[in-house]
Amino acid sequence: MTTPDAHPVSAVSDQVRDALATVAGIPRLLVALDFDGTLSPHVVDPMTARMLPAAREAVHALAELPETTVALVSGRSLVDLRIIAEHGDDSPIVLAASHGAEYWIPGEGAVEPAEDDAERGLRDLLRARAEEIVADYDGVWIEPKTFGFGVHTRNATDEVGEQAAAAVDAMVAGAAPDWRRRTGKKIVEYAFRQEGKDTAIANLRERLGADAVLFAGDDTTDEDALRSLQPQDLGIHVGDGPTAARVSVADIPAMAAALAELADQRRHAQE
Numbered sequence: 001m002t003t004p005d006a007h008p009v010s011a012v013s014d015q016v017r018d019a020l021a022t023v024a025g026i027p028r029l030l031v032a033l034d035f036d037g038t039l040s041p042h043v044v045d046p047m048t049a050r051m052l053p054a055a056r057e058a059v060h061a062l063a064e065l066p067e068t069t070v071a072l073v074s075g076r077s078l079v080d081l082r083i084i085a086e087h088g089d090d091s092p093i094v095l096a097a098s099h100g101a102e103y104w105i106p107g108e109g110a111v112e113p114a115e116d117d118a119e120r121g122l123r124d125l126l127r128a129r130a131e132e133i134v135a136d137y138d139g140v141w142i143e144p145k146t147f148g149f150g151v152h153t154r155n156a157t158d159e160v161g162e163q164a165a166a167a168v169d170a171m172v173a174g175a176a177p178d179w180r181r182r183t184g185k186k187i188v189e190y191a192f193r194q195e196g197k198d199t200a201i202a203n204l205r206e207r208l209g210a211d212a213v214l215f216a217g218d219d220t221t222d223e224d225a226l227r228s229l230q231p232q233d234l235g236i237h238v239g240d241g242p243t244a245a246r247v248s249v250a251d252i253p254a255m256a257a258a259l260a261e262l263a264d265q266r267r268h269a270q271e
Contacts, residue, residue: 011257012254012257012258012261013249015247016236016247016249016258016261017261019234019236019246019247020234020258020261020262020265021265022232022234023212023214023232023233023234023262024262024265024266024268024269025265025266025269026211026212026232027067027211028067028069028208028209028210028211028212029067029068029069029210029211029212029213029214029266030069030071030204030205030208030210030212030213030214031062031068031069031070031071031213031214031259031262032070032071032072032073032096032200032201032204032213032214032215032216032225033059033070033071033072033073033215033216033217033259034072034073034074034197034216034217034218034219034222034238035049035051035072035073035074035076035081035084035085036049036074036076036218036219037185037217037218037219037238037239037252038216038217038218038222038238038252038255039051039052039055039056039059039072039252039255039256040052040055040084040252041252042154042185042186044154044155046076046080046084046143046152047080047083047084049084050084050086051085051086052252052253052256054253054256054257054260055252055255055256055259057256057260058256058257058259058260058262058263059093059259061259061260061263062259062262062263062266063092063093064092065263065266065267065270066270067270068266069094069204069208069210070092070093070094071093071094071095071096071200071204072085072087072093072094072095072096073096073100073197073200073201073204073215073217073225074095074096074097074099075097075098075099075145075150075182075184075189075197075221076097076098076145077097077098077102077144077145077146078095078097078098078102078103078104078110078112078146079146080097081095081097082095082104087104089109091106092106093106094106094204094208096197096200096203096204097146098145098146098147098191098193098195099182099191099193099195099196099197099199099200099221100195100196100197100198100199100200100201100203101113101146101147101191101193101195102146103203105207112146113193119147119192122175122176122192123147123148123149123192125175126148126149126171126172126175126176126190127142127144127148127149129171129175130142130149130151130168130171130172133164133167133168133171134151134164134167134168137156137160137161137163137164137167138156138160139153139154139155139156139157139160139161140152140153140155140156140160140161140164141155143187145189145191147191147192147193148179148189148190148191148192148193149189149190150187150188150189150190151164151165151168151187151188151189151190152186152187153165153186153187153188154185154186154187161186165188168188168190169181169188172190176190176192178192179191179192180192180193180194180196182220182221183220183221184219184220184221185218185219185220189221196221196224196225197215197217197221197222197224197225198224198225198227198228200225201213201215201225201228201229202228211232212230212232212233212234213229213230213233213234214233214234214235214236214262215229215233215234215235215236216235216236216237216238216245216255216258217236217237217238218237218238218239222237223243223244226243226244226245227244229244234246234247235247236248236249236255236258237249238250238251238252238254238255239251
């Protein structure tokens with residue numbers, strides 16, 4: 001008998017199984033995964049996000065395999081990503097946060113860029129202005145981030161969300177035209193750092209000496225990383241819609257099933 005919170009076990013399609021086989025036997029494999037929408041459902045309060053149990057089990061099964069590194073690659077700030085990923089100091093999982101501007105490396109800890117007082121001062125000023133702006137729009141709120149902030153519109157009507165985003169857009173464009181702007185599912189992000197998830201993949205590939213990379217994500221910000229993949233790599237898109245990924249899966253349970261299948265295939269390839 002299933003509970004209301006239970007998720008059915010998803011079957012892995014032949015297309016996805018065959019795609020996984022192309023990387024399962026790679027000597028040194030990096031499995032890089034977006035978090036929200038890929039391992040964890042999008043939720044009203046972002047800090048309550050957690051991996052689905054099946055996703056967590058598959059992630060840890062992969063992380064335990066030889067010559068296999070699992071990395072969570074997220075737009076979340078490092079401090080927030082560690083909380084929602086339930087990531088302890090002894091975790092073998094690498095974190096690439098803030099779209100690749102912050103890292104957590106097992107055995108080393110946090111790796112963060114040098115502080116810049118002027119940039120952080122402008123961040124605080126624009127964040128405060130944004131909070132003043134969205135106070136007039138029901139259901140819109142500001143998420144502080146290490147290098148900027150995000151405008152969340154998930155709890156607002158489409159019309160109100162568009163109006164709020166446009167108002168903040170105009171403010172940031174006038175005060176900080178060189179900041180990077182990203183759009184995601186019901187969020188617009190602004191940052192004084194220019195890194196993207198493609199940066200994170202390139203950095204981790206080099207640092208780990210990976211022979212191939214599997215990257216999976218669900219949102220527009222993940223397409224940077226998917227487009228950067230090399231011929232020996234594998235990109236997986238979660239959900240529908242156009243994507244640069246080689247294959248797509250329907251939802252998070254299907255992604256969890258694909259990761260469990262990869263762990264199975266890789267375990268057998270290494271025997």
